[in-house]
Amino acid sequence: MTVENALAGLHALLGDRLSRVKAEREAHGRSETHFPLTPPDAVAYPESTAEVQALVRICAGERCPVVAWGAGTSLEGHGLAVQGGVVVDFSRMAAVLEVNAEDMDCRVQPGITREALNTELRATGLFFPVDPGANATLGGMAATRASGTTAVRYGTMRQNVLGLEAVLASGEAIRTGSRARKSSAGYDLTGLMVGSEGTLGLITELTLRVQGIPEAVSAALCAFPSIGAAVDAVIATVQTGVPMARIEFVDIDTVAAFNAKSGAGMPPLPHLMVEFHGTEEAVAADAARFGEIASEFGAQDVRRAVLAEERNALWKMRHEAYWSILQMRPGARAIVTDLCVPVSRLAEAVEETRADIAASGVPGPILGHVGDGNLHAILLVKDAGEMAIAKALSDRMAARALRLGGTITGEHGVGMGKLPHMAAEHGAAWGVMGTLKRALDPLGILNPGKMVSQEG
Amino acid sequence: MTVENALAGLHALLGDRLSRVKAEREAHGRSETHFPLTPPDAVAYPESTAEVQALVRICAGERCPVVAWGAGTSLEGHGLAVQGGVVVDFSRMAAVLEVNAEDMDCRVQPGITREALNTELRATGLFFPVDPGANATLGGMAATRASGTTAVRYGTMRQNVLGLEAVLASGEAIRTGSRARKSSAGYDLTGLMVGSEGTLGLITELTLRVQGIPEAVSAALCAFPSIGAAVDAVIATVQTGVPMARIEFVDIDTVAAFNAKSGAGMPPLPHLMVEFHGTEEAVAADAARFGEIASEFGAQDVRRAVLAEERNALWKMRHEAYWSILQMRPGARAIVTDLCVPVSRLAEAVEETRADIAASGVPGPILGHVGDGNLHAILLVKDAGEMAIAKALSDRMAARALRLGGTITGEHGVGMGKLPHMAAEHGAAWGVMGTLKRALDPLGILNPGKMVSQEG
Numbered sequence: 001m002t003v004e005n006a007l008a009g010l011h012a013l014l015g016d017r018l019s020r021v022k023a024e025r026e027a028h029g030r031s032e033t034h035f036p037l038t039p040p041d042a043v044a045y046p047e048s049t050a051e052v053q054a055l056v057r058i059c060a061g062e063r064c065p066v067v068a069w070g071a072g073t074s075l076e077g078h079g080l081a082v083q084g085g086v087v088v089d090f091s092r093m094a095a096v097l098e099v100n101a102e103d104m105d106c107r108v109q110p111g112i113t114r115e116a117l118n119t120e121l122r123a124t125g126l127f128f129p130v131d132p133g134a135n136a137t138l139g140g141m142a143a144t145r146a147s148g149t150t151a152v153r154y155g156t157m158r159q160n161v162l163g164l165e166a167v168l169a170s171g172e173a174i175r176t177g178s179r180a181r182k183s184s185a186g187y188d189l190t191g192l193m194v195g196s197e198g199t200l201g202l203i204t205e206l207t208l209r210v211q212g213i214p215e216a217v218s219a220a221l222c223a224f225p226s227i228g229a230a231v232d233a234v235i236a237t238v239q240t241g242v243p244m245a246r247i248e249f250v251d252i253d254t255v256a257a258f259n260a261k262s263g264a265g266m267p268p269l270p271h272l273m274v275e276f277h278g279t280e281e282a283v284a285a286d287a288a289r290f291g292e293i294a295s296e297f298g299a300q301d302v303r304r305a306v307l308a309e310e311r312n313a314l315w316k317m318r319h320e321a322y323w324s325i326l327q328m329r330p331g332a333r334a335i336v337t338d339l340c341v342p343v344s345r346l347a348e349a350v351e352e353t354r355a356d357i358a359a360s361g362v363p364g365p366i367l368g369h370v371g372d373g374n375l376h377a378i379l380l381v382k383d384a385g386e387m388a389i390a391k392a393l394s395d396r397m398a399a400r401a402l403r404l405g406g407t408i409t410g411e412h413g414v415g416m417g418k419l420p421h422m423a424a425e426h427g428a429a430w431g432v433m434g435t436l437k438r439a440l441d442p443l444g445i446l447n448p449g450k451m452v453s454q455e456g
Numbered sequence: 457m458t459v460e461n462a463l464a465g466l467h468a469l470l471g472d473r474l475s476r477v478k479a480e481r482e483a484h485g486r487s488e489t490h491f492p493l494t495p496p497d498a499v500a501y502p503e504s505t506a507e508v509q510a511l512v513r514i515c516a517g518e519r520c521p522v523v524a525w526g527a528g529t530s531l532e533g534h535g536l537a538v539q540g541g542v543v544v545d546f547s548r549m550a551a552v553l554e555v556n557a558e559d560m561d562c563r564v565q566p567g568i569t570r571e572a573l574n575t576e577l578r579a580t581g582l583f584f585p586v587d588p589g590a591n592a593t594l595g596g597m598a599a600t601r602a603s604g605t606t607a608v609r610y611g612t613m614r615q616n617v618l619g620l621e622a623v624l625a626s627g628e629a630i631r632t633g634s635r636a637r638k639s640s641a642g643y644d645l646t647g648l649m650v651g652s653e654g655t656l657g658l659i660t661e662l663t664l665r666v667q668g669i670p671e672a673v674s675a676a677l678c679a680f681p682s683i684g685a686a687v688d689a690v691i692a693t694v695q696t697g698v699p700m701a702r703i704e705f706v707d708i709d710t711v712a713a714f715n716a717k718s719g720a721g722m723p724p725l726p727h728l729m730v731e732f733h734g735t736e737e738a739v740a741a742d743a744a745r746f747g748e749i750a751s752e753f754g755a756q757d758v759r760r761a762v763l764a765e766e767r768n769a770l771w772k773m774r775h776e777a778y779w780s781i782l783q784m785r786p787g788a789r790a791i792v793t794d795l796c797v798p799v800s801r802l803a804e805a806v807e808e809t810r811a812d813i814a815a816s817g818v819p820g821p822i823l824g825h826v827g828d829g830n831l832h833a834i835l836l837v838k839d840a841g842e843m844a845i846a847k848a849l850s851d852r853m854a855a856r857a858l859r860l861g862g863t864i865t866g867e868h869g870v871g872m873g874k875l876p877h878m879a880a881e882h883g884a885a886w887g888v889m890g891t892l893k894r895a896l897d898p899l900g901i902l903n904p905g906k907m908v909s910q911e912g
Contacts, residue, residue: 179862182867279698
C-alpha cells in the first residue's frame, strides 16, 4: 500500500488529468498565509462525481491522503496536503446545473466561483448573497462555512446550503437535504458537511438558496466618536429590527489606509459602513431609522450613498481594504486574523486587540462584520521575527475570543492555524468531533492532520 | 443487566423523583396521534445536568433505554418508550438561566415551555419567535427541529439554537456552539443535535437567539380565486424581498371551519393570512407592497388588521384551527399530517392532496406555512377503518412530497410515523445516520427504535 500505487491507479483513471508536474504541485501547495510550501504528490482534475468516487476508492485501497481544493483562497491552510497524497482540484466541475427562479434556489458543481455564479444568475434577477471577499469556489466556501459582509442579513454558508452531494471516504456518494426550505427528517447531514473542511467527504454538488436582487439598495458611511459608540449604535439598530444587509466596522488605521489609497477624505475616527436592501419605501424608511439611531450615538459626517456608483465606490473601498492596508507598509505581507464574540463584548475585543497590536510593534488595522460580532486584524509583517509576533498576537486573539464568550474563528475556519485552539474552545465536544471523523473516515484518508485530535 | 437493576440504581439516585406509578407512566406513554399507549417502566425527574449524567451512566450499565420527554405535544410519537426503559421528564429543569438583551440571546433549561419563556422575556422587550402552535418545551422543540408560522422570517429551531449542552450515551456532558452569532470552528455539533430526537444525547441546556419585539406589526387576510393564484402571490412576494413575518395558507374547508367556529364570514375561497414586523414606516410600506402583489393575482376581500385586537383575533383563529376543524366532525379525532415541498410545487401538492382526501371519504382540511412550502392536512377519523385510510393518505403525502422534490416532514419530525419513509427520502445518507448513531450511542440506549435503521 503506497502513494505510488495510488498514483498509478489514478493515472489509469484520469490520464492527463492527473498531474505530477512540479509547478502544478507547488501551485496546490501554497496558502494565503505563513505556512510553508507543501506540494502534494499529485493534483487530480476529476470531471464527474463518478470519477471522484473512483478516485477515493483507489486512494482508500492504498491509504493515500485525499485533499479537496477550490480556489486556494483559504486563509488557514485548509488545502495543504500535510501528509502528502493527492489534491483534488474541482476546476473542471464548475457548472451551474439548474436554476429554479420561483423557488429561489440553484444547483451547482463545487468548482464554480462566487463571481461566476453571480454572473450566470444575473439574467434571472437573482443573486447568491454570501460574500467572503475573495472569489472563492462555492465548494470551498461550503467546506469552510464561509460568510462575510452580508451574513448579518442573509446568513453564512450554513444557512444558504439547502443540500449537497458528497463522496465519503468509502467512495459512496450521498445526497443530503432537498429543495424544500426546511425539513425535520433526521440528522442534519448538510449541516455536518458544511464546515467540515474536506475531512468527512468531498462535496461534489450543492443546492443553494439564492435571493432576489433587491429592488432598492442604499448605503451609508458614518464616523463615530469612539469604538464603543459605533458598537452601541450597531446593538441599538439590530434590536430595533431594522433589517441591515451589511454593517461593517473600520478602525482609524483602516480609515488611514482608505484615505491614502482612494483619497476618501474620511475623518480619523472609527466608522461604520452600512447597507440596506428592500423595496424603495422600506429602504428609505430603514436608512432614515438608522440615521436617527446613529445620531443618538454621536455619529458625524454621515454620507449616504443612494446612487449605484456611490455605493460601488464605497464597497470597492471596503473589499479592497486588504490591498489598501498592504500598501501602508511596502514589502510587508499580511496575516489576516479572525475572531467572533457576542456583540456586547465587541468594543472590548477591538480595544484590547488594538492595544495588544500597538504594544507589539507590528502594524495591524482592524475591521470587521460587526453585526455578527466578527472582526479581523490585518497584521503587516516583514520578517521571521515579526511573523512570530503576528502568530502570538493571533493566538492571544483566539484566547481573548473565548474569554469573551465567543469563538476562535467566525468565518475563516480551522485549517492549520486554529487547530491548536480547538481543545480550548470545545473541550469534550472536540473529542466527539474525533469520534464522528473516525466513524465516517476510519482510515483517515480525507484531509488528514486537520480538524480533529491526532491522538484519540 | 436488567431494567430492574437500572431502576434500583435510579431510585437510589433520585428517590421520589423516580416514579413507577401507573398513572404517571401512562401519562408518559401517550401521544397526540394514533400510536397505542406505551407506558415506560418508570418516569424520572432530574433537577440538574449532573443528575442526568448519573442517570445515563446507570442506564448504560444496565442497557436500559432512556427517552427524553418535554411537554408530550409531539405529533409523531417521538417520546414513546417503544423498547421500555425510563422516560426522562424535564419539567424540573425549566429555568431561564440568563438573558443577554444586548446580544439578543438567552440561556435556558430544556423543560421551559415556549409560552413561559416569552412571559419571562417580555419585560426585556425581546421574544422567542419560533411558534409551533402547541405550548411545547424548548428542549422538545430543539430535539424535533420544530418551526411553525414564523419560520419564513425567523427560521426554524435549527437557526435559533446558538449552542447547547447535551449528555451523551456515555454520560459525558458536552457544550456545543457559543454565544457568538456565527463560527467556523469545526463540525456543527449544535446542528447535529437539533433534530436528533433524543437519539444522540439528552439536551440539558440551550442558548437561543431571541428577537426584539417589533415596534410595529400589521396583518392581513385575503381571499384568492384559486390555490394556484394564492401560491403565485406568495412566490412573487418572496421574490420581491418583502420580509414577511408569516404567510399562512388555508383552504376552503379550513375557511368553513373558521366561519362555523368564529363567524368570520370569510368567502368560500382559499385565503392567505400574512403578517409584517418592523418599524412603523417599513411595515406600512411592506403591507402596501404585498397588497399590490396580491391584487395582481386576483386577491379579493383584503382585510387589514393593524390594531392589536384585530390581529390577535386573526391569529387566534389560525392557532385554534385544529380545534375549529375538530368541531366540524363531533366524535372524531384528528390525525395531523405534514409535508414540505419547493414553493413552485406547492399548488400541485395542495391540489393533489385535496383530490386524494376527497376520494378517501375522510374529511381533511388543509392549511400550511406556505412561505416555506410546508402544509398540513388535518384528517378527521372516527374508527379503525378510517384510521387505516388516514395512515394511507399520510403515506401517499410523504411519497408525493418526495416526488415533488421535497421532504416527508417539514416540521413534525420522524418519530414513529415517518420512520418507514426515511430510506425513500435519504437513500444511502440514511445509512450514514445509522453510522453516526452507532458511533455516539454504541449500546443503543438513547430513544431506541427511532430515527435510524434497526438493521445495519
